Structure formats: C-alpha cells, structure tokens
Amino acid sequence: MKFKFLIRQNILNLLKIYLKRTILHKKQIIILSLTLFSAGMVKSQEVCDQRGLFSATTISAGFSNLLDTYISPLDYKGSVYGVTNERIYSPRFGKDKWIAQQFIWGDFSSNNTIYGSGLTIGGSIGYSWGTLYKLPPMITDMNIFVGPYVSAEAGFLYNMRNGNNPVSAKADISIGGSAMITYKLKLIKKLPFFIRYEVSTPLIGMFFSPHYEQSYYEIFSLGNNNGIIHPGVWGNRFDLKNLITIDLPFSWIGLRVGFENNIRNTHVNDIKYRRIYNTFHVGFTKDFIPFNRRKNNIENLNVINPLF
C-alpha cells in the first residue's frame, strides 16, 4: 500500500509541475487529483469474486433388485454399497450461467434369490460429466438447472452357481440430459439447508451385450465379437437416476445426506437386464478454490458456491 501511495504522490507532483507549465487553473488541478486518488482507492479495495469448486463425497448403502436373463430368469435382491464423488464448478465458458458437474462412482452389490440358491455379486465404476444451464430464477432461493451430460460405466454380475454363463459384463457410454432444482431453506438463521433434486437419463449411447445364447468363450477366446455393441436409445435401453440431497454447510465444510434411486434397463437380443438401486448417502461437502485461480488474489477472495 505504501509503495502504491508513493507512486501516486510522485505522479501528482509531476502533474503539478506539468500543469503549472501549461498554466492550468488550480481548481482543475484539485479535481484531477481527486479523481486519480479515488480511482486508486477503489482499486485497492476491490474484492476478487471467485467461483469455487464444490465437492461432495458420500458413501452409500441400500437395496438392490436385479434381473439378468442371461444368467437367470429369477429376480435377485440384496444389498448394495458404494462411494460417490460429485464436483460442481463454473466452467470458463458461460458467464456464470452454466455450471459443470462431474460424478465418479463405484459400487458393489451382493444378491440372491429368495431361496438363497444363486449368490450373485455385482460391481460397477462410472464417470459422468455434464454442463447445466441456470434458468432465470422465478422463486427466491430456488435455482433450476438443465443440461446435457456424457457418461461411461463398466461393471459386471457374477453368478457363483452357473458354469459357462457365470458372468454378465456391462459397459456403456451415453449422452443424456439432466434437470436439477436447488433450494436454500432457511430454517435456522445463518445455517441454511441446501436441498437438491436431480433427475438424469441417457438419451442416446452405446452399450455392450452378447447375443441371446452367445458365450463369452465365443466372444473373447474365439474372437467372434460381431454385433456385441448396440446403439442405446429408449427403445432398448432406459436408465433413470433420481437424486435427492440435503447439504448442511458449516463454513467451508458441510454434511450431506441423500437418497438415490438408480434404474438401469436394457432389452436387446431377447436378453433382459434390470438393475434398481435404492441407496441412502451420507458424506461431507467442501468448497475448494482451484489452485490456478487461488494464486491470482488470495487476500481479497470472495468464494461463491457455484450452485447458490
């Protein structure tokens, strides 16, 4: 600050000398000096608004419901456990009207028939990235976002009882749409709850499925992989994810609880696959400042949650 002030003083002195020489009126000198000084003051008090990176990591547990006719015509039920990381931030484009959202998840399920006759374990890992457009607010403290996303998931089912068809591999990539509503609920002053409901569904994509009675031996050992990748549209594939979360921020860290209903359906080559997970989430949220932005101006930083 002192250094800036000295520079400013020097500039003013030089101006005085220059103006005397150019025979300017004293009043004009005062006005010009005040203008320059006030401009310097504004700059020194400028607060740098930074869109932060909002991150939530949760563990989940719940109930699974499976049907995969490649393995069995019977319904399987069991439990599912998972980990999810969600990141939301403002992308470089969009002028604060768009946000970017990223999910990384992994889960493991253990399932059986009601007779306990065929233990089937399953697991998957996935990634999705999307951008959501913030619609003009209509209700105070409520925001609505809509936008596209891309996702990829790979997983498996393994039936302990089956001989040559114990595994059902799963893999898909897709482009879909998401809609999200966020609401800031002020039940307690200075401690608002952030409620979010998000629904997303893929609209088009590709997924893996063997033919009706094609063995993995034929596909992977003998190399007959013709026609095992299928275009995924609502006619043969329908997935839906409903996610409700409640965030309780305490300073830069907070608590998240949530519920997720995740449905996956494919019906191709007379093979029916259905997976329904109903899981409860609990975890923590945190607001970060991206490292490359932090170095710009750390002293006068105002971190803004990209969601609210």
Next chain:
Amino acid sequence: MKRLFFLLIILSSIFSSCVKETQYDNNPKGVFDACWNILDQRYCFFSYKNIDWDEVYEKYQKQIGKNINQDSLFTVLNNMMAELKDGHVNLYSSFNVGRYWDWFEDYPQNYFQHITKRYLGNDYKIAGGLKYTILLPDSIGYIYYGSFSNSVSEANLNYALGNLQNCKGIIFDVRNNGGGSLSYSDRIASRFTSEKILSGYIQHKTGKGHDDFSELYPIYLSSGTGVSYYKPTVVLANRSTYSAANNFVSIMKNIPTVKIIGDKSGGGSGLPFSSELPNGWTLRFSASPIYDASKSHTEFGVDPDIKVDISDDDFIKDVDTIIETAKRYINKETQN
C-alpha cells in the same frame, strides 16, 4: 416452469416401465412350466434331434398333480429332460442330480484304471493334469489326461512334451475324460500342429425360436508357441470321452499326424449354460453347438480312425487292447 415440473414427474413415474420377466409360481405346475419353457427357448438341438417338445409337454404335464411331492416332481422333470438325450442336460437339487448317462452306460467301457496303471507304472510324472511316461521297449510316449477340468499350463506342456521329445510317437489318452475347459483343449491341440488349421465351427442361438441361430463362425487352431510334437500321435477315446474331451478329439482328427483309436467318443458338443427354476433347483442345458471342421454335429460323438474295443481275452490278461493297437500303429508308421 410448469412444463419442467411436468417433465420431471413424467420421468420419475417411469419406474413402472422397468423390464420384467415372466415369474412362474413356486408350485409343482409353476416349476414344471418354468423348466419346460426355459428348455423350449434356450436348448439348441431340438431340430437336429427332431424332438417335438410340445408333445413332450403334453406327455409329462399330466403327471404333475397339485399334491405331487418333491421327489416325484424331480423324477418327472428328469424324465422329461431325458427326452433330449443329452449328457449336458442336468437338474440339480439339494437332494439329487438328474442326469442322462445313456451315452456311455449302454456301451463297452473300454477303459479300466487298473489296466492303465500297468502301463503308467509307478514312476510316471505329473505335469498339471497330465500323467506321462515312456513305454519301453518301444520308446513311445504315453500321456493320460483324465479331466479337462484339471489345469494344463503352457509350462506343463513344455515339460511333458520336452520329456517325450525323443520318443518315436505319443499316445494321448483321453478315455473317461468327461470334459471341462475348452481352453485346455485348444492349448494342448496347438502343440501337435505345425500350421494354422480350421478345427471347427461354433454357432449360438440368436432368439427363443428352435431354429434361431447365428451363422457358423470358424474356429482356427494355430501352432503352439512352446515345445511341439509333430511325430505320429494317437489319441485314445471311448464313449466316456465327453464334452471338451469330445471337442479335443474332433480337433485332433484334423491334424495329419494324428490318428484316433478306440471307440467313438461320447459326444456333448453343445456348450452348456445354466438357469434356475422358481423353487431354486438349477437347470443345465446345451446352448451353443460346436461343429467339426466339415460342419457336422459331434453331439453324438466322433468316429475313430481305427475302431477297437478291449477284448475279453486281453482284459483277463490285464492288457489294454486299445493301447496295444496304438503302439502297433506308431511302430508301423515309424518303420516306414
């Protein structure tokens, strides 16, 4: 705004559109219907075996009463499945295993462990699932492989074939081998061919109809990368040579230096899949047929090049007629 909420409600309400499969009741009629339908949609040899499956339904559904007990229900289902004449069709419950074993029980055994033991001796070596020795004084290698479920690694083959490399021929015995992994069949056979050959075809069902099949997909056998053996080789088979072992015989028959001696193999060319019934019983059935190199089914076995049974006279003398025939063949081949 209203439109958006309407869309969300629509999407959320599509829970009910999840795919579903017909769930049969867990009662005798439901179990019977499930068993019949699974086989009707998924079994792969109806047309080849000329089986009228609807007629089979009429024949056996009359035997399903409301008060039929588990044992009787199991027997009826097993009898119905035996109409398929397929060793790969089984019914598994916690109290019994339903099977069709006529493919070997109605034929000469042609393999006796105590006689084979005489040839192996006490000093035979074991490499994975392979038992091997050198038959003297002919200097013919002898390998017995009792199950394709016992693993055979590339290293096992290197050691076994390396030890027998100086023998004038090898007898590879897969009698009483009930099958296992097809991968071992390819791995072993690859050590006996010097060039890539067409070894067969595979096909899979593409739908629920009895004749919904894919095009035949060719299967090639490449020469193995480890220790190989290209001198005269004999594969011994009997009616209990089944499934993956039957496939091995079918593949080896295409190699010019190999002869099949013994009895016709047992068959079992359908790759089996599993499913289950509403009461928890497991069902196994042939789902994907594998053909030989001439596009013929081997479901009922592969004919030997030299048909020979163990004679009664040899049996009394603890002599294996089939091994002796193989030895004579190799000696004759190597004399020329």
